[in-house]
Amino acid sequence: MAKTYQKLRDMLGAEVLGLLMFLVVVVIGFGFASPRFLSAANLGSMAFQLPELGLLTLAMLVPILTGGLNLAITFTANISGLTLAWVLQSNGGVDAPTSAFVIGVIAALAVGTLAGFVMGVVIAYVGAHPILVSLAMMIFLRGLGEFLTHGGDISGFPEYIQPIGHGFFLGIPIPLLILLFAAVGWHLMLSRTRHGFAAYMLGSNIEATRYSGIHTKRTLTLVYTFSGTMCALAGIVMLSRFNSVRVGHGEAYILITVLACFLGGVDPFGGFGRVFPVVMALVILQVLSSGLNLLGANQHLATAVWGLFLIAVMVIRWIWNRFARKQY
Amino acid sequence: MTASPPAIHFEHITKTFGGVTALDDVSLTVLPGEVHCLAGENGCGKSTIIKIITGVYQPDAGAEMEIFGHKLSAITPTIARKLGIDVIWQDLALFPQMSVAENIAFEAVLGNVPRVVRHSKMRDKASEVLQRLGVNLDLEAPLHTLSVAERQIVAVGRALVGEAKLVFMDEPTASLTKSETDKLLNIVDKLSADGVAVVFVSHRLAEVLKISSRVTVLRDGKLVGVYGTEGMTQSRLTELMTGHTFDSVVAAQDRNDAPTVLEVKNLSRRGEFKNIDLTIRAGEIVGVTGLIGAGRTELGHALFGMSRPDSGEITINGAPVRFRSNRDAIACGVAYVSEDRLTLGLVQPQSIADNIVLPVLDKILDKLGLFSAAKKEKTVHAWINDLAVKIGHPDDPITTLSGGNQQRIVLAKWLATKPKLLILDSPTVGVDVGARAGIFEIVRKLASEGLAILMITDEIPEAYYNSDRVIHMSGGEFTGEYDPRTSTIHQIEEAVFA
Numbered sequence: 149m150a151k152t153y154q155k156l157r158d159m160l161g162a163e164v165l166g167l168l169m170f171l172v173v174v175v176i177g178f179g180f181a182s183p184r185f186l187s188a189a190n191l192g193s194m195a196f197q198l199p200e201l202g203l204l205t206l207a208m209l210v211p212i213l214t215g216g217l218n219l220a221i222t223f224t225a226n227i228s229g230l231t232l233a234w235v236l237q238s239n240g241g242v243d244a245p246t247s248a249f250v251i252g253v254i255a256a257l258a259v260g261t262l263a264g265f266v267m268g269v270v271i272a273y274v275g276a277h278p279i280l281v282s283l284a285m286m287i288f289l290r291g292l293g294e295f296l297t298h299g300g301d302i303s304g305f306p307e308y309i310q311p312i313g314h315g316f317f318l319g320i321p322i323p324l325l326i327l328l329f330a331a332v333g334w335h336l337m338l339s340r341t342r343h344g345f346a347a348y349m350l351g352s353n354i355e356a357t358r359y360s361g362i363h364t365k366r367t368l369t370l371v372y373t374f375s376g377t378m379c380a381l382a383g384i385v386m387l388s389r390f391n392s393v394r395v396g397h398g399e400a401y402i403l404i405t406v407l408a409c410f411l412g413g414v415d416p417f418g419g420f421g422r423v424f425p426v427v428m429a430l431v432i433l434q435v436l437s438s439g440l441n442l443l444g445a446n447q448h449l450a451t452a453v454w455g456l457f458l459i460a461v462m463v464i465r466w467i468w469n470r471f472a473r474k475q476y
Numbered sequence: 477m478t479a480s481p482p483a484i485h486f487e488h489i490t491k492t493f494g495g496v497t498a499l500d501d502v503s504l505t506v507l508p509g510e511v512h513c514l515a516g517e518n519g520c521g522k523s524t525i526i527k528i529i530t531g532v533y534q535p536d537a538g539a540e541m542e543i544f545g546h547k548l549s550a551i552t553p554t555i556a557r558k559l560g561i562d563v564i565w566q567d568l569a570l571f572p573q574m575s576v577a578e579n580i581a582f583e584a585v586l587g588n589v590p591r592v593v594r595h596s597k598m599r600d601k602a603s604e605v606l607q608r609l610g611v612n613l614d615l616e617a618p619l620h621t622l623s624v625a626e627r628q629i630v631a632v633g634r635a636l637v638g639e640a641k642l643v644f645m646d647e648p649t650a651s652l653t654k655s656e657t658d659k660l661l662n663i664v665d666k667l668s669a670d671g672v673a674v675v676f677v678s679h680r681l682a683e684v685l686k687i688s689s690r691v692t693v694l695r696d697g698k699l700v701g702v703y704g705t706e707g708m709t710q711s712r713l714t715e716l717m718t719g720h721t722f723d724s725v726v727a728a729q730d731r732n733d734a735p736t737v738l739e740v741k742n743l744s745r746r747g748e749f750k751n752i753d754l755t756i757r758a759g760e761i762v763g764v765t766g767l768i769g770a771g772r773t774e775l776g777h778a779l780f781g782m783s784r785p786d787s788g789e790i791t792i793n794g795a796p797v798r799f800r801s802n803r804d805a806i807a808c809g810v811a812y813v814s815e816d817r818l819t820l821g822l823v824q825p826q827s828i829a830d831n832i833v834l835p836v837l838d839k840i841l842d843k844l845g846l847f848s849a850a851k852k853e854k855t856v857h858a859w860i861n862d863l864a865v866k867i868g869h870p871d872d873p874i875t876t877l878s879g880g881n882q883q884r885i886v887l888a889k890w891l892a893t894k895p896k897l898l899i900l901d902s903p904t905v906g907v908d909v910g911a912r913a914g915i916f917e918i919v920r921k922l923a924s925e926g927l928a929i930l931m932i933t934d935e936i937p938e939a940y941y942n943s944d945r946v947i948h949m950s951g952g953e954f955t956g957e958y959d960p961r962t963s964t965i966h967q968i969e970e971a972v973f974a
Contacts, residue, residue: 340846342837349834353823359782359814360823360834360889361806419825 163413166468167428174432178439185442192321196314198434199323200389201401201408202427203382206334207375208405209426213338214351214368215418216271216278218375220263221405222398223289225383228260229393230293232384233302241304249309257380263289264376268369278372293395303392313389323385330381335423337374347371351418407458408433433457481545483508483642483673484529484561490536491524496878498524499535502699504692506642508544509671511664513684513705516694516717517935522677525694526644530563531556544641560641564631564648572620576613577602580633605633608670609663625656632663642673649678661687680973681710695719711966718937727920728944728960731760736794737928738897740779743788748774749952752788756897756928761919763931763939763946766972771952772932773815776899779930780812781805793896806835809896813886815905815932821886822874829856829870831885836892859888863918880911887918898922900931904938916942936972940965948972 178185204221211218235252236244263285270281315322338344346367349357358364387393412429414421433454440450487503499521506512514522527533531551535541541548543559570579581598599615606613611629619627628648635643645664649657664674664687678684684691685705693700693716700716734757744750749771756762764772777783779790781799790797792808799805802812814820822831833840833852840855842848856870865884868876874885883903890898900919904912919942923929933939939946940960948956948971958968 336846342841342847345830345834345837345847349823349826349830352825353819356820356823357834359802359812359820361803361893362834363801363803419823 164425164428167412167425167432171428171432171435174435174439178435178442182439182442185439190438190442194434194438195321195324196389197438198430199321199327200382200386200398201404201434202327202430203330203378203385204398204401205405205408205426205430206330206423207378207382209334209409209414209421209423210338210347210371211278211282211375212406212409212414212416213418213421214347214371215354216368216371217282217406218264218267218372219279219282219402220267220286220289221375221379221382222402223286223293223395224260224263224376224379225386226293226393226395226397227263227289227383228256228380229383229387230296230302230395231259232256232387233305233393236305237302242306244306246308249306253384256384257377260376260378260380260383261373262376264379265369265373267376268372271372272365272368290395297393297395299395301392301394305387305391309388310391311388313385313387313391323389326381326385330378331423331427334378338423343367343370348419351415351420353419404433404454407454411458411461480508481542482506483510483544485540485542486525486529487540489525489528489539489541491521491528491533492536498697499528500697502694502697504529505702506673506675508641508673509668510690511668511674511676511688513676513678513688513691514694515678515681515684515691515713516700520694520717521697522694523646524697526563526646526675526677529556530561530644557638560639561644562635562638562640562642563644564628564635564646566646566648568627568631570619570627570631570634573618575616575618576622576630577615579619579630580605581637583634584637601637602633605636608636609633609666611663623656625660628660629663632667636667636672640672642675643667644675644677646677648676649680649683657683681713682973685710685713693717710969714969725941726960727761727942731757731944734758734760734926737792738779738930739789739791741789741791743775743778743785743790745774745778745783745785747952748783749778749949752954754930754947754954756930758896758926758928759923760945761923761929761931761943763933763943764949765933765936765939765946765968766949768934770949772949773901774952775949776812776901776930776932779805779897779899780810782812806893806895809894810899811890811893811895811897812899813883813890813901813903815902817879817882817886817906822882824875825873827871828860828867828874828877828885829853831874832856832859832870832889832892835889839892855892859892863888863891864914878911879906880914883907883911883915884918887915891922895927897928897930900929900933902933903931904933904935912938936968937965940968 184190204225207221208218232252232255235255236248239245239248267281267285270276271278311322313323317325338347346357346362346364349362350364350367354364386397390397408429409421409426410416411432412421412426414426436453436457437450440453441447483506485505489499489502489504490497491499502521502525504525514525516522524533528535529551531553534550541551543556543561546559548555574582577599580602584601585594585598602615609629609632613622613626613629619630622630632643648660661683664676667674676684676688685708688705690702690704691708691713692702693713695717703716736755737758738754738756740752740754743752752775754762764775766772774783778785781802781804784799792810797804797808799808818824823834829852833855836855840848840851842851860867860870863884865881865888867881874882877885903915903919907915916938919929919931931939931943943960946958946960946968947954948958948968956971
């Protein structure tokens with residue numbers, strides 16, 4: 149048993165193993181408390197709810213690794229979704245051809261990417277603080293979006309885009325598949341490319357990284373640019389899941405994504421953190437929320453439990469660092 | 477008991493940080509009104525002992541501490557201040573936007589009840605103190621309009637307002653001109669006559685001998701001894717500080733036949749350096765020494781592409797170069813070991829392995845352009861073995877290493893770029909004396925393999941014993957060149973500290 153534990157810990161790292169064990173405990177707990185928890189219907193609904201928050205969390209992750217923050221994620225997603233909606237609407241709405249959809253998706257990705265790029269350039273070259281820059285971008289995008297939509301919903305899209313939000317592929321919900329691909333892509337970028345390596349390094353010490361010959365300004369610009377692209381992807385998934393776009397949708401997610409990153413072991417000061425533990429953290433949050441919901445708890449109470457849970461995690465980490473680490 | 481107790485009487489002071497012993501059973505006694513000097517090389521423990529006396533650090537168990545006759549088991553900064561101990565740090569810790577009067581007197585009126593700041597009272601206090609020092613300063617002038625020397629005086633004034641009876645001055649003359657220094661030393665004399673003890677930390681030995689009555693010498697965290705300055709000579713003091721029994725061998729050789737690697741003609745950058753001419757041949761080590769602020773690091777930065785010179789030419793291996801960034805310089809084969817290992821040399825919290833491969837990410841990619849773990853491991857292992865770095869695991873944080881081993885990692889990361897010119901800026905800062913020899917062994921081996929090396933250093937003996945030529949830089953210009961085979965170390969010292 150101890151040997152298996154050792155082996156698992158070496159393979160996954162103590163952080164992931166801790167989260168994994170916690171997840172197992174929570175799932176078993178809810179499984180006993182509510183017979184419906186492990187039903188296909190509930191698992192399916194969790195699998196459909198998770199990806200929006202997941203994609204937005206990935207968009208938040210890399211800026212945090214560089215010691216920054218992207219507060220504009222949800223509104224970048226909204227504006228990207230709006231772009232797609234606009235392309236579809238101006239090409240026949242419900243009857244829009246697939247070509248319009250493809251063009252719309254490209255346009256949406258381009259808009260999200262552009263929003264990220266502008267933030268990145270200002271942060272990297274002007275040297276303004278990421279919180280201020282992304283806050284300004286967030287307010288700009290929200291204002292722009294509300295102006296364009298008059299604060300209302302945009303809906304009426306062709307039937308064939310529904311599967312992106314509701315369909316299955318090989319028995320797996322398509323939004324979940326999109327999240328998995330995005331997470332694997334992010335993982336590869338962070339662990340196997342020069343860009344990802346530089347992002348970690350400059351998150352720890354940007355000047356020392358620059359002295360080592362890394363183009364830190366370009367790296368920082370790209371970090372926010374890619375974050376914008378990921379937001380756009382989230383926006384597209386959100387559009388197909390709700391079959392509508394409303395500016396402000398998912399606004400409550402902004403801080404949840406930050407918390408999911410920290411729960412996943414990302415260093416709030418930058419430089420350390422991996423994709424896999426963050427995805428685990430997301431699953432835990434989703435399980436907590438769905439489980440409490442099934443037990444008849446109020447949605448707001450579930451949010452309160454998230455908060456309590458995160459505080460508990462911080463205390464447990466502190467205890468861990470103080471006592472357990474001394475064995476090494 | 478008629479004699480007044482010593483200002484401070486500290487014994488058995490030991491301080492360890494992690495596994496590193498910064499102070500080892502050191503004692504220090506300063507008499508009231510005495511000008512006492514704390515002498516020793518960089519990293520000998522001078523600043524650690526100041527921090528212990530002022531309550532910033534706590535000493536390890538076993539220390540005996542007495543301040544003005546009060547036996548203390550623990551010191552906090554508040555206690556130290558209350559007992560009349562003040563420090564004037566090198567950065568002075570003043571408020572640039574506030575006036576002279578505010579800087580001098582604001583702490584003194586902080587505790588007042590009612591809690592209202594009365595400017596007239598502050599002015600009175602400040603002018604009283606400046607009179608006591610015998611200086612005239614405009615009380616309303618914002619501090620940032622003052623010269624460095626005048627700011628020093630403000631800092632002294634602030635200490636006096638706080639009723640200081642013992643003032644530490646950490647390298648107060650490092651950035652002062654000759655006449656400014658004299659003025660400051662005058663003030664030190666006045667303080668002493670006033671009954672205020674002054675503990676003076678300075679690299680300028682002539683100053684030390686002139687102003688102080690006794691000197692405590694530290695080396696590698698150990699007490700060498702306490703000496704009266706009567707009859708003490710500079711060279712004797714140097715010997716005590718460095719422990720060099722002068723059996724070091726001059727390593728200089730003639731390299732005139734080797735091909736030229738770096739050629740600099742008339743290089744200038746306003747406010748930093750001017751008219752620099754420099755040639756370094758393959759295998760040659762050129763030492764550049766001088767005082768802080770002489771423009772040495774700035775020259776290193778320009779050669780590494782971190783700043784752009786206003787005029788002049790840089791040629792590497794016969795080809796003229798113009799660096800737009802340090803990436804260009806690295807591509808041309810220039811490597812730069814920063815004097816500031818903590819914030820510029822290494823990405824501190826990251827791993828040993830990641831720090832080594834950081835400048836050579838292009839060389840550890842597989843066919844798909846992704847990192848190859850195998851190639852990374854190979855590179856890291858090769859350099860750790862080559863430079864004999866003592867590490868636990870390559871994935872451990874770089875902070876787990878001692879200063880000497882960290883410096884080896886910095887060398888490793890730059891050698892991995894296969895440089896032609898290596899710029900070493902203060903390569904032994906924060907490195908134990910024992911480990912320093914190891915660093916120079918590596919440096920000399922690299923030179924023998926054909927690397928051109930520019931070594932910037934404060935430590936004149938280091939430059940003297942390890943370079944083929946030693947250049948004295950002062951006020952942004954090269955003011956003298958010495959061949960260690962035909963010059964003595966004292967000639968260089970005299971030129972630098974003149």
